[in-house]
Amino acid sequence: MTALLQVKGLAKSFGAVHAVKGLDFAIEEGRCVALLGPNGAGKTTTIRMITGLLKPTEGQLRFSGTGSSGDERRLIGYLPQSPAFYNWMTGFEYAVYAGRLCGLPAKAARERAKELMALVGLSGAAERRIGGYSGGMKQRLGLAQALMHRPKLLVMDEPVSALDPLGRREVLELLRELKRETTMLFSTHVLHDAEELCDDVIIIRDGQIALQGRVAAIRAEHRSPVIELRLERDAASERWLQSCETHFGDAAGEPAGAGLIQAIHVQDGSVRFTVREVDAARQLLLERLAKDRIKLTRLEVGHSSLEDLFMKVVTA
Amino acid sequence: MRTASLPVYLVMVQKELLELVRSFKLLWVPLVFVLLGIMQPVSIYYMPLLLESAGNLPDGTVIDIPMPLGSEVLAQTLRQFGTLGMLILALASMGVVSGERNSGAASLILVKPVSTLSYIGSKWTSMLLLTWGSLSAGYLASWYYTGLLIGEVAPGEVLGSLLAYGLWLSFATTMTLLFGTMLRSPAAAAFSSLGLSAALSLLSGLFPKQLGWNPGALSGYAYQLAADGVRNPDKLWWAVSATALLIALALAASAALLGRSPAVD
Numbered sequence: 333m334t335a336l337l338q339v340k341g342l343a344k345s346f347g348a349v350h351a352v353k354g355l356d357f358a359i360e361e362g363r364c365v366a367l368l369g370p371n372g373a374g375k376t377t378t379i380r381m382i383t384g385l386l387k388p389t390e391g392q393l394r395f396s397g398t399g400s401s402g403d404e405r406r407l408i409g410y411l412p413q414s415p416a417f418y419n420w421m422t423g424f425e426y427a428v429y430a431g432r433l434c435g436l437p438a439k440a441a442r443e444r445a446k447e448l449m450a451l452v453g454l455s456g457a458a459e460r461r462i463g464g465y466s467g468g469m470k471q472r473l474g475l476a477q478a479l480m481h482r483p484k485l486l487v488m489d490e491p492v493s494a495l496d497p498l499g500r501r502e503v504l505e506l507l508r509e510l511k512r513e514t515t516m517l518f519s520t521h522v523l524h525d526a527e528e529l530c531d532d533v534i535i536i537r538d539g540q541i542a543l544q545g546r547v548a549a550i551r552a553e554h555r556s557p558v559i560e561l562r563l564e565r566d567a568a569s570e571r572w573l574q575s576c577e578t579h580f581g582d583a584a585g586e587p588a589g590a591g592l593i594q595a596i597h598v599q600d601g602s603v604r605f606t607v608r609e610v611d612a613a614r615q616l617l618l619e620r621l622a623k624d625r626i627k628l629t630r631l632e633v634g635h636s637s638l639e640d641l642f643m644k645v646v647t648a
Numbered sequence: 649m650r651t652a653s654l655p656v657y658l659v660m661v662q663k664e665l666l667e668l669v670r671s672f673k674l675l676w677v678p679l680v681f682v683l684l685g686i687m688q689p690v691s692i693y694y695m696p697l698l699l700e701s702a703g704n705l706p707d708g709t710v711i712d713i714p715m716p717l718g719s720e721v722l723a724q725t726l727r728q729f730g731t732l733g734m735l736i737l738a739l740a741s742m743g744v745v746s747g748e749r750n751s752g753a754a755s756l757i758l759v760k761p762v763s764t765l766s767y768i769g770s771k772w773t774s775m776l777l778l779t780w781g782s783l784s785a786g787y788l789a790s791w792y793y794t795g796l797l798i799g800e801v802a803p804g805e806v807l808g809s810l811l812a813y814g815l816w817l818s819f820a821t822t823m824t825l826l827f828g829t830m831l832r833s834p835a836a837a838a839f840s841s842l843g844l845s846a847a848l849s850l851l852s853g854l855f856p857k858q859l860g861w862n863p864g865a866l867s868g869y870a871y872q873l874a875a876d877g878v879r880n881p882d883k884l885w886w887a888v889s890a891t892a893l894l895i896a897l898a899l900a901a902s903a904a905l906l907g908r909s910p911a912v913d
Contacts, residue, residue, distance in 0.1 A: 408759065412755065
């Protein structure tokens with residue numbers, strides 16, 4: 333596979349604030365990549381540098397296939413977080429205008445606009461002024477105008493964050509269809525969207541890459557067994573729960589249980605153990621519970637989700 | 649990319665003109681200029697009548713105001729354009745860049761393969777068309793009514809003063825565009841450009857020998873062209889060249905400024 337976009341050492345500072353501190357990643361042709369991270373991690377700054385709206389302080393972006401024109405903006409279709417149009421134009425006029433700015437002749441632009449307005453489900457509203465559009469309609473128009481020139485890379489900044497559940501569904505469905513045709517990069521702080529749609533994720537935190545790779549690989553690699561205990565809420569159990577970390581912190585040090593329990597997370601009335609091996613850990617826990625005469629209400633064995641991993645990575 | 653920039657620029661100019669139509673600027677700005685233009689000769693013609701009907705004069709007062717020359721009336725019309733007209737133009741053009749940048753509409757345009765010079769240039773072209781159109785309409789209306797009510801003025805004088813004054817207004821509009829790119833607030837842009845224009849006019853009025861070449865002197869030359877001919881044509885040509893040069897520089901500066909930070913959100 334060839335990398336459509338190669339990013340090396342990309343950094344941006346605003347005065348003393350280092351918003352992005354050296355990102356390295358590549359986007360391969362035909363894949364859907366999510367740029368994931370909490371608010372303020374530098375997602376929007378990164379996206380804006382890729383689209384050319386911001387000049388990087390350091391680092392470089394290399395697009396393959398820029399050809400002789402040398403203007404990489406031709407390769408990109410961009411949908412900002414909340415796209416702003418000209419409210420006095422109709423949706424159709426805006427799409428045509430966007431196409432003509434990318435060098436399409438008038439007739440081709442009109443045909444392409446008609447086609448895309450139908451694709452994004454705006455045919456009925458095409459002749460209405462954008463001023464009267466809803467948030468979801470604007471987002472869909474934003475997609476249509478970004479696709480006018482058949483960009484190789486569709487870049488989107490939080491494409492669904494500002495939408496209600498219904499609008500969100502619609503846009504996600506659309507993106508799923510578009511995935512077949514173009515390479516996509518979008519930023520989001522919602523893990524679920526990334527998981528549902530993407531092949532690759534890049535998790536950034538404080539302007540640095542915390543984790544990147546294929547969703548499936550990350551899931552397989554970082555999946556670890558989890559044992560969750562729920563106890564009755566009497567005084568003895570509460571005490572046991574509170575002292576849990578010291579108990580099993582020790583246990584981890586014992587030769588038999590060395591490294592067996594990797595993490596302990598106490599939440600009111602329950603505790604989650606991230607373990608290396610389920611059987612041994614379960615045995616250890618049950619013995620301990622029996623010995624301390626703790627009233628157990630539930631014991632559940634499962635796996636950590638991508639959500640847990642995300643939380644771990646971004647709060648670490 | 650170079651080969652494609654002219655058609656893109658033309659498409660952008662079309663869009664700007666459509667915006668002028670849809671926002672009714674193409675209607676009300678020329679209308680204000682026409683009203684201003686007509687008011688001058690009409691109010692001078694009816695001045696004695698107005699004074700008489702004001703009613704607080706003692707009986708038997710003889711009002712004898714010498715009728716001014718037609719060319720003087722035209723020069724006065726230009727002064728009207730210089731105050732109210734210029735304010736209207738500044739108001740109409742103050743937000744064309746900063747408005748789009750503040751809303752984010754500009755960033756959606758500038759991620760496309762479009763040069764900042766085409767972007768600024770298209771806005772400048774449309775604002776200039778508005779300026780020249782409004783000025784011509786207003787001035788021609790004034791000329792017509794002056795001819796009817798007060799006295800004929802030769803077309804040559806009208807044309808010369810129209811061109812000089814149009815260049816002066818073009819300069820002011822270009823400055824509004826430059827300040828509108830530089831500053832976030834449209835009101836601040838309008839204020840800065842009006843302030844600069846007033847300062848330049850004032851300076852060239854105070855030091856005509858030293859500063860007769862600056863754009864602010866153009867309005868004075870336009871009055872002279874309308875009324876009784878320019879006293880020192882050399883300086884006029886200097887002023888014309890200086891203005892053209894400054895307009896070009898302002899456009900280049902606006903495009904460069906916009907290129908440095910296409911959006912301000």
